[in-house]
Amino acid sequence: xxxxxxxxxxxxxxxxxxxxxxxxxxxxxxxxxxxxxxxxxxxxxxxxxxxxxxxxxxxxxxxxxxxxxxxxxxxxxxxxxxxxxxxxxxxxxxxxxxxxxxxxxxxxxxxxxxxxxxxxxxxxxxxxxxxxxxxxxxxxxxxxxxxxxxxxxxxxxxxxxxxxxxxxxxxxxxxxxxxxxxxxxxxxxxxxxxxxxxxxxxxxxxxxxxxxxxxxxxxxxxxxxxxxxxxxxxxxxxxxxxxxxxxxxxxxxxxxxxxxxxxxxxxxxxxxxxxxxxxxxxxxxxxxxxxxxxxxxxxxxxxxxxxxxxxxxxxxxxxxxxxxxxxxxxxxxxxxxxxxxxxxxxxxxxxxxxxxxxxxxxxxxxxxxxxxxxxxxxxxxxxxxxxxxxxxxxxxxxxxxxxxxxxxxxxxxxxxxxxxxxxxxxxxxxxxxxxxxxxxxxxxxxxxxxxxxxxxxxxxxxxxxxxxxxxxxxxxxxxxxxxxxxxxxxxxxxxxxxxxxxxxxxxxxxxxxxxxxxxxxxxxxxxxxxxxxxxxxxxxxxxxxxxxxxxxxxxxxxxxxxxxxxxxxxxxxxxxxxxxxxxxxxxxxxxxxxxxxxxxxxxxxxxxxxxxxxxxxxxxxxxxxxxxxxxxxxxxxxxxxxxxxxxxxxxxxxxxxxxxxxxxxxxxxxxxxxxxxxxxxxxxxxxxxxxxxxxxxxxxxxxxxxxxxxxxxxxxxxxxxxxxxxxxxxxxxxxxxxxxxxxxxxxxxxxxxxxxxxxxxxxxxxxxxxxxxxxxxxxxxxxxxxxxxxxxxxxxxxxxxxxxxxxxxxxxxxxxxxxxxxxxxxxxxxxxxxxxxxxxxxxxxxxxxxxxxxxxxxxxxxxxxxxxxxxxxxxxxxxxxxxxxxxxxxxxxxxxxxxxxxxxxxxxxxxxxxxxxxxxxxxxxxxxxxxxxxxxxxxxxxxxxxxxxxxxxxxxxxxxxxxxxxxx
Numbered sequence: 001x002x003x004x005x006x007x008x009x010x011x012x013x014x015x016x017x018x019x020x021x022x023x024x025x026x027x028x029x030x031x032x033x034x035x036x037x038x039x040x041x042x043x044x045x046x047x048x049x050x051x052x053x054x055x056x057x058x059x060x061x062x063x064x065x066x067x068x069x070x071x072x073x074x075x076x077x078x079x080x081x082x083x084x085x086x087x088x089x090x091x092x093x094x095x096x097x098x099x100x101x102x103x104x105x106x107x108x109x110x111x112x113x114x115x116x117x118x119x120x121x122x123x124x125x126x127x128x129x130x131x132x133x134x135x136x137x138x139x140x141x142x143x144x145x146x147x148x149x150x151x152x153x154x155x156x157x158x159x160x161x162x163x164x165x166x167x168x169x170x171x172x173x174x175x176x177x178x179x180x181x182x183x184x185x186x187x188x189x190x191x192x193x194x195x196x197x198x199x200x201x202x203x204x205x206x207x208x209x210x211x212x213x214x215x216x217x218x219x220x221x222x223x224x225x226x227x228x229x230x231x232x233x234x235x236x237x238x239x240x241x242x243x244x245x246x247x248x249x250x251x252x253x254x255x256x257x258x259x260x261x262x263x264x265x266x267x268x269x270x271x272x273x274x275x276x277x278x279x280x281x282x283x284x285x286x287x288x289x290x291x292x293x294x295x296x297x298x299x300x301x302x303x304x305x306x307x308x309x310x311x312x313x314x315x316x317x318x319x320x321x322x323x324x325x326x327x328x329x330x331x332x333x334x335x336x337x338x339x340x341x342x343x344x345x346x347x348x349x350x351x352x353x354x355x356x357x358x359x360x361x362x363x364x365x366x367x368x369x370x371x372x373x374x375x376x377x378x379x380x381x382x383x384x385x386x387x388x389x390x391x392x393x394x395x396x397x398x399x400x401x402x403x404x405x406x407x408x409x410x411x412x413x414x415x416x417x418x419x420x421x422x423x424x425x426x427x428x429x430x431x432x433x434x435x436x437x438x439x440x441x442x443x444x445x446x447x448x449x450x451x452x453x454x455x456x457x458x459x460x461x462x463x464x465x466x467x468x469x470x471x472x473x474x475x476x477x478x479x480x481x482x483x484x485x486x487x488x489x490x491x492x493x494x495x496x497x498x499x500x501x502x503x504x505x506x507x508x509x510x511x512x513x514x515x516x517x518x519x520x521x522x523x524x525x526x527x528x529x530x531x532x533x534x535x536x537x538x539x540x541x542x543x544x545x546x547x548x549x550x551x552x553x554x555x556x557x558x559x560x561x562x563x564x565x566x567x568x569x570x571x572x573x574x575x576x577x578x579x580x581x582x583x584x585x586x587x588x589x590x591x592x593x594x595x596x597x598x599x600x601x602x603x604x605x606x607x608x609x610x611x612x613x614x615x616x617x618x619x620x621x622x623x624x625x626x627x628x629x630x631x632x633x634x635x636x637x638x639x640x641x642x643x644x645x646x647x648x649x650x651x652x653x654x655x656x657x658x659x660x661x662x663x664x665x666x667x668x669x670x671x672x673x674x675x676x677x678x679x680x681x682x683x684x685x686x687x688x689x690x691x692x693x694x695x696x697x698x699x700x701x702x703x704x705x706x707x708x709x710x711x712x713x714x715x716x717x718x719x720x721x722x723x724x725x726x727x728x729x730x731x732x733x734x735x736x737x738x739x740x741x742x743x744x745x746x747x748x749x750x751x752x753x754x755x756x757x758x759x760x761x762x763x764x765x766x767x768x769x770x771x772x773x774x775x776x777x778x779x780x781x782x783x784x785x786x787x788x789x790x791x792x793x794x795x796x797x798x799x800x801x802x803x804x805x806x807x808x809x810x811x812x813x814x815x816x817x818x819x820x821x822x823x824x825x826x827x828x829x830x831x832x833x834x835x836x837x838x839x840x841x842x843x844x845x846x847x848x849x850x851x852x853x854x855x856x857x858x859x860x861x862x863x864x865x866x867x868x869x870x871x872x873x874x875x876x877x878x879x880x881x882x883x884x885x886x887x888x889x890x891x892x893x894x895x896x897x898x899x900x901x902x903x904x905x906x907x908x909x910x911x912x913x914x915x916x917x918x919x920x921x922x923x924x925x926x927x928x929x930x931x932x933x934x935x936x937x938x939x940x941x942x943x944x945x946x947x948x949x950x951x952x953x954x955x956x957x958x959x960x961x962x963x964x965x966x967x968x
Contacts, residue, residue: 035837112281161240390609410587417574435563603766624676627751633886777826810922860903
């Protein structure tokens with residue numbers, strides 16, 4: 001039975017061929033010195049060769065060979081245990097790679113519904129298209145099937161007893177029936193060569209006879225299917241022996257394969273291969289037309305990631321066998337569940353997983369540390385009955401993000417954006433249209449499948465049988481688009497109040513948007529989604545409706561993800577610091593006082609959820625967002641600069657088909673991105689140019705306005721690339737670059753202070769602080785793949801060693817001053833992370849269980865400070881940090897900070913201690929003995945460092961902390 005381990009601080013590592021178990025093992029000393037207690041690893045099961053992320057699993061029973069050997073993993077794990085560190089593993093229960101590297105998938109393609117793995121994958125073997133009966137559509141070809149065939153791009157090959165079809169880097173197995181077709185072709189020629197009475201010829205005929213005697217794959221009982229697999233394997237082994245030992249057989253098979261390959265410009269020569277391919281349990285088709293009939297559940301719209309039926313207990317055990325073994329052996333102390341919303345029954349899965357890893361069926365529901373990748377929208381909350389410890393932290397990320405955006409300035413930025421792009425911009429309308437676009441294009445096949453199922457339900461209902469099918473399909477699509485969360489969690493006939501409320505709201509909005517659509521159709525779809533019964537339904541009809549709803553729920557998540565995350569958030573650009581996964585990008589929706597309530601609610605329900613500020617999937621690095629947020633503090637200057645830059649760069653734009661590139665929306669995105677990602681070192685500028693060009697092309701394709709992934713507008717994209725090149729290739733005297741640098745200097749400085757503040761918040765707030773690899777220095781990355789490159793850990797290790805040497809004890813004022821003067825090198829962020837994390841590690845209960853309360857600021861600059869107190873027993877922590885400094889015109893010289901904060905104070909809780917020790921500076925602060933309530937002056941709190949971490953304990957314990965920090 002696995003014991004519960006709660007992490008104190010996690011560090012995300014992306015394992016792949018460029019970062020292996022061996023490298024991770026060597027890094028553990030640095031991470032432990034930094035204050036990390038648990039490694040949070042990307043998926044470690046076997047994935048595609050060269051995968052940079054591990055979410056394309058090909059074999060869940062093995063560790064990823066790109067990351068290293070099993071022995072190297074064990075050595076990594078042994079080092080973790082020696083240091084008392086834990087391992088949290090990211091797992092992917094929803095899907096696997098539909099790849100020739102996946103043995104389960106290859107077996108399914110070879111044997112169709114008769115495969116031992118047919119039930120593992122979420123496939124509709126009986127779709128509407130009769131041509132796909134008991135077949136899988138594979139939209140993998142770069143052109144129409146006939147052209148690909150006659151260009152000889154599909155090549156039959158033989159290897160180790162098996163026949164396959166090679167297409168570029170992928171291979172597809174041929175069925176045993178096709179073996180017989182290939183081997184029997186021109187049999188008389190082989191018989192003459194071998195001699196009809198030779199043992200080799202007799203063996204060859206025996207192989208053909210065995211192939212002919214194989215029973216059809218379909219509708220075989222289990223025992224017969226197993227026998228067929230044994231017979232097929234025996235035939236392959238016999239064929240391989242004959243192929244290896246008899247040259248004439250080897251030459252004959254090669255000749256037949258050449259004949260089956262066809263001859264260019266002779267269409268009739270391709271009949272052999274075309275007929276053989278028609279016998280397979282799959283149909284190869286053009287990749288740009290997958291919606292014609294794709295009949296397996298995909299991960300979003302990615303055709304080479306196929307859904308897994310993990311709700312099947314047998315499949316559950318098969319896909320988790322190695323994970324369970326690693327847990328049982330004590331190698332893994334926590335699991336992160338990827339894409340929980342893709343599962344048919346998330347609660348059922350989590351209950352089964354918790355019982356399995358904790359080893360206590362029916363026992364404590366939270367016995368093992370599980371967290372879920374769950375995107376919470378708006379007021380949505382994590383279902384309280386889920387047996388997990390929280391989410392991966394997007395909810396925390398967005399709450400922190402909003403904290404540094406000045407609400408009044410944000411509304412001004414929103415107006416500036418509307419004027420700049422030349423029209424009123426309604427985000428809800430953009431989101432609605434983009435979700436409709438996604439449903440009608442990328443996910444059209446799923447809509448058709450669900451509509452067909454809905455039509456069958458209507459046919460069985462006396463009140464709905466006469467409703468037009470097309471109207472029912474439109475009503476379902478409208479309601480799906482109008483759902484404001486990723487999904488609901490209906491799993492039985494008794495709906496929760498939350499699910500009912502969400503569905504009812506979606507129905508009302510759909511009716512409002514489509515008043516001319518049949519009201520009766522909306523009524524029926526509503527009844528189905530709510531599984532309502534007016535008294536006329538049979539039990540099996542209600543069960544059919546429940547099955548439909550559970551399938552629909554697997555679909556709504558991809559609609560939201562593709563429509564919002566991957567499309568709308570690249571179209572609506574007033575303040576792109578807000579354009580984050582799970583966030584609301586409307587600046588006008590930012591509130592000034594909702595952060596503390598969010599933290600309290602989260603601490604009460606999920607005290608051990610992750611506190612993230614960057615992940616492998618965030619749209620921008622944490623410090624890019626921190627910089628862009630500064631624009632809300634000085635909207636007037638932002639507007640002036642925006643107008644000036646547009647004028648200065650007008651000559652660099654081009655006209656493509658009557659459209660200016662970039663248009664105003666893409667241009668404002670470019671300037672914000674440039675402000676956020678501009679590096680400290682001039683040596684990084686050439687690399688920035690390439691990164692920005694790749695990023696803006698991706699952003700435009702995701703937006704699906706001027707270009708898209710499926711239909712790239714190369715002329716438009718080329719003009720954008722040239723614009724970026726021209727803008728960034730100017731000399732130091734270039735008017736735009738001179739003006740940009742002048743503004744960027746201020747934005748970057750105030751953004752740096754935002755960045756330090758969010759690091760401190762992540763560490764001191766309830767929850768587990770999570771650090772994405774490399775973010776202990778400034779994180780100026782953009783969306784993947786930009787944020788998934790190699791990290792210079794040698795640099796970070798050396799910088800930390802230097803910081804430890806210089807700050808061994810209370811840091812000298814000159815050291816702190818040096819960190820702030822040279823803030824661009826990132827040492828100041830690394831120092832803060834190291835100090836705060838190590839303090840957290842020494843006081844785990846204070847952070848894991850301590851109470852949380854907001855601290856009021858009053859007097860001068862009261863709007864520009866956020867403070868909180870944590871208390872556990874007789875230990876107290878007070879954290880204070882600045883915000884909205886651009887709007888207050890805060891000085892950009894640290895030496896002037898005391899003058900800026902003069903006249904402001906923090907009002908401490910009634911029973912708060914009077915004497916405090918600053919963990920970051922080594923200084924002691926004392927409240928006024930005569931004041932009630934007790935206060936701390938802001939000029940003292942921020943005397944030597946931009947953020948403050950104060951500690952108080954009774955007796956001499958705070959003094960001990962002080963002496964320890966001073967090296968005494």
